[in-house]
Amino acid sequence: MVRVKLWGSLRALADGEEWVEVEASNFKELLDALSEKYPGLAPQIKRGVSLALDGVIYREAWFTKIGPENEVVLMPYMVGG
Amino acid sequence: MKTIPVETTINGDSTEFLCNADESLLDVLRDRLGLTGAKEGCGTGDCGACSVMMNGRLVCSCLVLGVETQGAEIETIEGMAKGEELHPLQRVFLEEAALQCGVCTPGILIAAKALLEKNPDPTDTEVRYWLAGNLCRCTGYDKIIKAVQTAAAEMRSA
Amino acid sequence: MAFDAQAERNFKVVGTRVLRPDGIDKVTGKAAYGADISAPGMLHGRILRSPHAHARIVSIDVSEAEKLPGVKAVVTGADLAQPEDDAFSDVAINCLARDKALYDGHAVAAVAATSKSIAKQAIRLIKVDYEVLPHVTDVDEAMKPDAPVVQEGRALETVPAGMSQNVTTHCQFGHGDLEAGFAKADKIIERSFKTAATHQGYIEPQACMASLGNDGRGEVWCCTQGQYMVRANCAAALGVEESQLRITASEIGGGFGGKTSTFIEPVALALSRKAGKPVKIVMTRDEVLKATGPTISSSMDIKIGMTKDGRITAGQGVLRYSGGAYPNATVEMGAQAAFAAYNLEAVETIGWNAMTNRPKEIPYRAPGAPTAIYAVESVVDELCQELGLDPLDVRLMNAADKGTLSSYGPTFNEIGLVATLEAAKAHPHYTAPLGPNQGRGLSCGFWFNFGGNTCVSLNINDDGTVGVVEGNPDIGGSRASISMMAAEEMGVPYEKVRTVIADTSSLGFNDITDGSRVTFAVGLATIQAARAAIKEMCRRVAKIWDIDEDAVIWEDGCAKPAGPNAGTHPPMTLAEIAAIAGKTGGPIAGHHEVNADGAGVSFGVHLCDTEVDPETGAVKILRYTVFQDAGKAVHPDYVEGQMQGGAVQGIGWALNEEYIYGEDGRLQNAGFLDYRVPVASDLPEIETVILEIPNPGHPYGVRGVGETPIVPPLAAIANAVSRAAGVRMTELPMSPPRLLKAITG
Ligand code: FES
Ligand code: FES
Numbered sequence: 001m002v003r004v005k006l007w008g009s010l011r012a013l014a015d016g017e018e019w020v021e022v023e024a025s026n027f028k029e030l031l032d033a034l035s036e037k038y039p040g041l042a043p044q045i046k047r048g049v050s051l052a053l054d055g056v057i058y059r060e061a062w063f064t065k066i067g068p069e070n071e072v073v074l075m076p077y078m079v080g081g
Numbered sequence: 082m083k084t085i086p087v088e089t090t091i092n093g094d095s096t097e098f099l100c101n102a103d104e105s106l107l108d109v110l111r112d113r114l115g116l117t118g119a120k121e122g123c124g125t126g127d128c129g130a131c132s133v134m135m136n137g138r139l140v141c142s143c144l145v146l147g148v149e150t151q152g153a154e155i156e157t158i159e160g161m162a163k164g165e166e167l168h169p170l171q172r173v174f175l176e177e178a179a180l181q182c183g184v185c186t187p188g189i190l191i192a193a194k195a196l197l198e199k200n201p202d203p204t205d206t207e208v209r210y211w212l213a214g215n216l217c218r219c220t221g222y223d224k225i226i227k228a229v230q231t232a233a234a235e236m237r238s239a
Numbered sequence: 240m241a242f243d244a245q246a247e248r249n250f251k252v253v254g255t256r257v258l259r260p261d262g263i264d265k266v267t268g269k270a271a272y273g274a275d276i277s278a279p280g281m282l283h284g285r286i287l288r289s290p291h292a293h294a295r296i297v298s299i300d301v302s303e304a305e306k307l308p309g310v311k312a313v314v315t316g317a318d319l320a321q322p323e324d325d326a327f328s329d330v331a332i333n334c335l336a337r338d339k340a341l342y343d344g345h346a347v348a349a350v351a352a353t354s355k356s357i358a359k360q361a362i363r364l365i366k367v368d369y370e371v372l373p374h375v376t377d378v379d380e381a382m383k384p385d386a387p388v389v390q391e392g393r394a395l396e397t398v399p400a401g402m403s404q405n406v407t408t409h410c411q412f413g414h415g416d417l418e419a420g421f422a423k424a425d426k427i428i429e430r431s432f433k434t435a436a437t438h439q440g441y442i443e444p445q446a447c448m449a450s451l452g453n454d455g456r457g458e459v460w461c462c463t464q465g466q467y468m469v470r471a472n473c474a475a476a477l478g479v480e481e482s483q484l485r486i487t488a489s490e491i492g493g494g495f496g497g498k499t500s501t502f503i504e505p506v507a508l509a510l511s512r513k514a515g516k517p518v519k520i521v522m523t524r525d526e527v528l529k530a531t532g533p534t535i536s537s538s539m540d541i542k543i544g545m546t547k548d549g550r551i552t553a554g555q556g557v558l559r560y561s562g563g564a565y566p567n568a569t570v571e572m573g574a575q576a577a578f579a580a581y582n583l584e585a586v587e588t589i590g591w592n593a594m595t596n597r598p599k600e601i602p603y604r605a606p607g608a609p610t611a612i613y614a615v616e617s618v619v620d621e622l623c624q625e626l627g628l629d630p631l632d633v634r635l636m637n638a639a640d641k642g643t644l645s646s647y648g649p650t651f652n653e654i655g656l657v658a659t660l661e662a663a664k665a666h667p668h669y670t671a672p673l674g675p676n677q678g679r680g681l682s683c684g685f686w687f688n689f690g691g692n693t694c695v696s697l698n699i700n701d702d703g704t705v706g707v708v709e710g711n712p713d714i715g716g717s718r719a720s721i722s723m724m725a726a727e728e729m730g731v732p733y734e735k736v737r738t739v740i741a742d743t744s745s746l747g748f749n750d751i752t753d754g755s756r757v758t759f760a761v762g763l764a765t766i767q768a769a770r771a772a773i774k775e776m777c778r779r780v781a782k783i784w785d786i787d788e789d790a791v792i793w794e795d796g797c798a799k800p801a802g803p804n805a806g807t808h809p810p811m812t813l814a815e816i817a818a819i820a821g822k823t824g825g826p827i828a829g830h831h832e833v834n835a836d837g838a839g840v841s842f843g844v845h846l847c848d849t850e851v852d853p854e855t856g857a858v859k860i861l862r863y864t865v866f867q868d869a870g871k872a873v874h875p876d877y878v879e880g881q882m883q884g885g886a887v888q889g890i891g892w893a894l895n896e897e898y899i900y901g902e903d904g905r906l907q908n909a910g911f912l913d914y915r916v917p918v919a920s921d922l923p924e925i926e927t928v929i930l931e932i933p934n935p936g937h938p939y940g941v942r943g944v945g946e947t948p949i950v951p952p953l954a955a956i957a958n959a960v961s962r963a964a965g966v967r968m969t970e971l972p973m974s975p976p977r978l979l980k981a982i983t984g
Binding site for chain 2: 256258259261262263265266267268269270271272274275277355356439440441442443444490491492493494495521523524714715716874876877879880883884885886887888910911912916917918919920921922924925
């Protein structure tokens with residue numbers, strides 16, 4: 001199980017939870033599991049999300065390993081100038 | 082539209098061209114003569130990227146008509162280095178990283194050279210006011226002002 | 240890719256101030272920018288733009304224009320494909336409007352003719368029948384339920400029902416118990432702020448030359464921050480395949496994010512396809528300001544509580560951004576960045592984006608962050624003022640650090656904010672005396688920084704030199720930094736390396752030059768490509784010496800036996816290995832492809848002294864110092880240049896630059912005379928202090944530096960001006976009339 005933190009406006013789409021738990025060992029499994037468990041999150045996940053793993057932001061990287069010991073935070077997909 | 086023949090001297094070479102009555106010197110240089118060193122940043126005299134010397138005077142070539150240059154002496158960035166030897170301003174700009182994207186650089190070099198010809202030992206404030214008509218969006222001007230001063234000092238002791 | 244273990248590494252090339260490889264061309268006028276290339280038989284394109292802020296396009300009659308001698312093609316929105324993907328579709332519709340003109344300056348048709356003046360004449364002959372619609376240009380107005388609707392059906396699922404259809408994005412970030420936090424405060428300040436849209440203001444207008452055959456094969460030369468992005472947008476807008484389009488990036492005359500989208504290339508290609516000839520389009524400055532990337536405009540409410548000894552107990556912000564006539568997510572980044580500099584128990588930011596009849600927002604350095612952080616840092620400063628506290632001490636007391644739960648969710652690891660604040664505190668600027676009508680302001684700044692998709696090829700030439708091929712336009716000296724990192728890794732002099740920027744057909748995909756990513760991500764891929772080439776060279780040498788591969792090491796540009804057990808072979812230089820490559824297995828090259836992560840967030844602190852003229856409201860910047868954690872500074876001159884350039888753009892944003900719309904919804908200042916960017920005489924020296932706290936995510940510790948510097952100036956100057964003028968300024972820009980009004984009441 002991995003605990004994932006959702007940003008505020010996603011919580012309404014995930015039963016109001018800030019932290020949700022899903023079975024996943026990498027970023028892709030995490031996103032798939034989230035979309036399945038909380039279909040309300042699917043459109044945002046499809047548009048793109050970033051993932052902060054122990055404070056480091058990953059923009060796509062599906063196969064980044066994650067485990068219960070990691071701090072996993074979803075963030076919107078970001079662009080720069 | 083009828084084109085008009087014009088005879089000028091550009092960077093020391095006598096040059097003849099045909100242009101329309103409403104065509105700017107900048108367009109003539111860039112489109113007709115292939116001298117694309119002068120840039121068009123605005124076309125309205127506000128950015129200085131098109132700066133050239135005309136009869137010893139610093140002008141925005143976007144505000145001069147091609148036909149006005151009949152008999153004139155024009156100096157552009159292409160004439161600033163002598164063969165492979167850069168003008169001290171050019172060399173110091175490079176050495177002191179006074180350019181980032183470099184699109185303002187031809188205009189600023191021409192303007193700075195004009196300043197140093199008039200005033201070989203300007204204060205920083207004088208450099209800043211002289212170059213106030215040349216926009217640079219990349220550098221914040223700091224390194225440009227310093228490079229002009231370094232080159233000026235070098236030219237004074239030469 | 241982690242920071243090299245060799246922490247005390249002695250860099251030989253990295254950190255020096257070498258000459259840039261494109262320098263001579265740029266000081267002699269030889270460098271070829273977007274508008275500097277012509278082709279045989281080339282036509283000149285020109286675009287007709289809407290004079291209305293919002294109008295239905297009933298019909299477009301191009302027949303008169305087509306009849307004008309010298310006109311070879313006329314196109315309208317109907318000549319572009321309709322991509323299914325929203326993002327591509329928005330770009331295409333922004334290049335040429337379809338049913339509606341969405342803002343003053345929106346392109347509606349274009350012509351290609353044998354001369355510029357014929358093209359100019361021709362667009363005047365195009366008859367567009369407009370049905371003028373009500374418009375809205377202010378973000379607060381646009382959010383009202385009865386506001387004119389810019390586009391229908393564009394709201395995301397995150398937007399609550401019942402709002403104006405202009406509202407497309409809603410987001411919320413934060414943690415902790417706000418009520419409890421505010422209850423602990425001795426003082427709470429709540430303020431509303433407004434900021435005007437500003438423009439990137441690159442001196443080189445967008446320009447391109449394009450050629451497309453009816454077989455779908457095309458070429459584009461253009462100034463852009465990303466040739467692969469141009470390829471994708473053009474392929475979608477023209478309905479052709481990416482493999483058939485070759486996009487070459489010219490030298491680029493500034494971008495700052497503004498050249499991360501496409502405006503004219505699809506139009507030039509469509510004209511070229513129709514005319515059967517290459518077409519060049521060069522935007523005028525008026526077009527650049529009316530139709531290319533301004534920033535968002537904003538309206539924000541900030542509430543912060545503080546104890547009397549300076550501890551922030553809670554922070555709350557509501558940001559309303561407008562990214563122009565299209566959906567826009569910039570507010571998400573603003574909402575995440577707003578409180579990033581602080582270690583807070585309770586924080587919440589809520590963001591909204593509303594569409595207005597303004598041009599499509601295009602990123603500008605740290606998009607979304609400057610305005611949000613301006614509002615937060617203004618309130619923090621006012622609290623310090625009211626409570627009689629030192630603003631730097633208060634920042635230090637509340638500063639985010641390793642282990643802080645950030646306002647946007649994750650826990651920070653290594654960050655350089657505290658060191659940066661301490662550097663500012665120790666600097667003589669902070670304690671220098673001030674005179675009458677003078678004030679000192681400071682602000683923190685923050686940006687995420689990105690890595691991204693990157694391909695690099697590194698070739699060992701037969702004379703022992705090195706060629707690096709990368710795919711990101713060089714916007715501020717990156718070819719120099721990339722060559723430096725290649726030289727460092729290979730152990731050869733900088734002069735032996737040449738880095739070039741590939742066209743889209745010569746190298747795999749690269750993300751745009753954005754997010755301060757190039758020195759970080761391309762540098763990282765270059766180092767990896769160099770390591771691959773080195774590995775191959777060691778393998779070849781092992782064969783020559785007939786020893787184990789692992790018994791050969793690379794040092795100072797030579798292959799050497801790893802130790803006494805490996806034998807006593809004399810080192811082989813890169814040049815020696817290269818010269819016989821054909822005999823040892825063929826050409827030697829290394830390459831690396833990666834979607835780089837680990838860019839590492841960046842913090843900066845700016846200090847600014849201003850003097851306010853109480854009679855005119857004019858502001859003079861007296862002194863300005865930029866402190867920033869750059870990670871390892873590869874080429875310190877260009878790091879300083881980024882810091883200075885960003886600071887000055889921020890000064891412009893704070894004091895003068897703004898999009899001014901009339902009642903009619905038309906832009907009133909589309910020129911450099913009225914849209915006033917800072918000039919040399921406006922400014923003092925911009926002092927810089929680079930802190931080099933290695934980024935753990937890069938082998939040399941490199942961090943992106945390009946975006947953070949534009950973030951702090953807005954609040955640093957607003958705070959300095961507010962203190963100097965004795966009145967809190969809450970609207971940008973603080974142009975003389977606005978400031979004078981605030982002073983005189
Ligand atoms: S192009 Fe002539 S001054 Fe700008
Ligand atoms: S260096 Fe880019 S505008 Fe001056």
